[in-house]
Amino acid sequence: MRKTGSGERLKQVVALAALLALAGFAVAGPTGLLAWSENLAALGQREAEVDRLTAERNALRNRVMLLDPEAADPDLASELVREQLGVIHEDELVITLEDE
Template identity: 75%
Template structure:
């Protein structure tokens, strides 16, 4: 036979255990308070990568527009032909610019 208050005590310990478990997950879980700063730092890194890739995409888009077969930029076309074929005149000087 059980004591009259033991059933209530068991329910209270169960509720307390569940509350402590939920608190632990809220603090130390994968989306908890401790992971928040890590996620914020990762977000900043990703945003800077996106900015770099966006700039690179825009530069490539501009280069593609300059190579339009209907109205190709003569300077760019000449540069590409000389680069791909390795053709230079004797009196030319090549200056390369680092990106």
């Protein structure tokens, strides 16, 4: 059996410490295994927020299309004018009639 010198032993200890530090970061680091579930939960929240914002964007896009100056929806235009002039009340009920 060969005896190792103190320099060789120091290199082994430093290498072992480096490997243990890397293993520690792999498990408990910001992108390690323990953070994985937190990241998945955050991803779920972000996806829900994206879905909500997409629905909001689609609703706004639809409203913009209804306000097209070439073919504005008369009911929406009337609602907006009444709201801007302050002649619409909170308890007012609007009933739309379909064209026959």
